Amino acid sequence: NAGVTQTPKFQVLKTGQSMTLQCAQDMNHEYMSWYRQDPGMGLRLIHYSVGAGITDQGEVPNGYNVSRSTTEDFPLRLLSAAPSQTSVYFCASSYRARSYNSPLHFGNGTRLTVT
Amino acid sequence: GQQLNQSPQSMFIQEGEDVSMNCTSSSIFNTWLWYKQDPGEGPVLLIALYKAGELTSNGRLTAQFGITRKDSFLNISASIPSDVGIYFCAGRRIFSNTGNQFYFGTGTSLTVIP
Numbered sequence: 001n002a003g004v005t006q007t008p009k010f011q012v013l014k015t016g017q018s019m020t021l022q023c024a025q026d027m028n029h030e031y032m033s034w035y036r037q038d039p040g041m042g043l044r045l046i047h048y049s050v051g052a053g054i055t056d057q058g059e060v061p062n063g064y065n066v067s068r069s070t071t072e073d074f075p076l077r078l079l080s081a082a083p084s085q086t087s088v089y090f091c092a093s094s095y096r097a098r099s100y101n102s103p104l105h106f107g108n109g110t111r112l113t114v115t
Numbered sequence: 116g117q118q119l120n121q122s123p124q125s126m127f128i129q130e131g132e133d134v135s136m137n138c139t140s141s142s143i144f145n146t147w148l149w150y151k152q153d154p155g156e157g158p159v160l161l162i163a164l165y166k167a168g169e170l171t172s173n174g175r176l177t178a179q180f181g182i183t184r185k186d187s188f189l190n191i192s193a194s195i196p197s198d199v200g201i202y203f204c205a206g207r208r209i210f211s212n213t214g215n216q217f218y219f220g221t222g223t224s225l226t227v228i229p
Contacts, residue, residue, distance in 0.1 A: 004157075031215060042118055043158075043203070043219040050214045090157055097214035100145045101165050104205070104217055106157035 002026050006091050006107035013081040013114045021076040021110050023091030031097040032074040033058070033104070034066065036087040043090065049074055050097035081114045088112070121204050121220030128194055129228050136202060136223040137188040144206035144218075147180050147187035152201045152222070161202075162189070194227050201225070 007022045025032065033048035045058030049068040063085060065077040074093075078085060089110045094102040120139045128134060138147070146165055150158035162173050164180035164187060171178055177190045187206075191198055204220040 006157075033217075040221065042221040045217070056213060092157075094215065098209055099215075100207070100209060101163070102215070103146070103148050103160050103163045105160065106150075108157045109155075 004091055004093055004105055004107035006089075006110050008110060009108070010111050011113070013078070013112065015081060015083060015114060017078075017081050019078050019081065021078075021089055021091075021112075023074045023076065023107060024072050025074075025091075025093045025105075026072065027093065027095065027105070028071060029093035029095050029105075030071070031094045031102070032068065033092050034064070034074070034076045035090045035092060036060065036085075037090060037109075038087050046076065046089075078112075081112075083114045086112060086114045119204055119206055119218055119220040121223055123223060124221070125224040125226070127226045127228065130194060130196060132194055134191040134194055134198070134225060135188060136204075137186060138204035138206070138220045139186040140206055140218070141185065142206075142208065142218075143184040145184075145209055146207040147178070148205040148207065148217075149176075149178050149187070149189045150203045150205065152203065154200075158203055191225075194225075196227050196229055199225055199227050 004025045034046040035043040044060050047066040049055045091107045092104040096102040149161045152158045162178040167184050169180040175192045201222045203222050206218050
């Protein structure tokens with residue numbers, strides 16, 4: 001059971017470039033989400049999805065797009081990378097979107113540097 | 116967004132000592148979760164608490180869901196070098212329109228001195 005898989009593990013972009021961070025889970029989880037982790041800021045929610053075809057914005061959505069065409073995949077797109085998007089990005093999922101006993105499970109992160 | 120108040124921010128302890136950290140919030144949560152993050156890795160779930168007053172153990176780890184539903188603590192007994200890492204608390208609230216929403220503490224960095 002692979003759990004939550006994120007690719008790539010590391011990425012360097014130039015300002016203005018676009019790219020997609022991939023996230024896949026094989027646990028049939030209903031809820032998927034993207035966080036960024038910055039020193040002193042904790043984990044901040046970018047976008048989330050409560051099921052295929054449904055996405056919504058989190059706390060810091062500007063500059064990012066998501067889609068959820070399948071239950072398994074939840075890619076995060078950076079439209080035009082900026083140095084402020086240098087961060088560690090985590091994908092996380094949980095079994096049910098509205099169940100009290102569905103904890104979040106995290107991937108191992110993508111470390112992104114924008115120069 | 117709402118962040119939980121987690122303390123202490125960092126701890127330096129001798130191997131074999133016990134450790135205690137806690138999280139507080141001004142809001143009520145339905146669930147409290149504790150995670151550990153090793154360098155270069157994602158947070159890994161340690162303990163999940165689902166009921167006010169619940170006390171749950173996982174090996175040398177013990178966590179409690181506060182009676183007021185606004186706080187939780189994590190204890191680690193007889194620390195060992197592999198306990199080194201950053202520990203995060205998380206609280207969950209359920210909204211009828213958006214489902215689960217998770218809120219995170221800023222972490223406690225633990226260093227164990229052999």
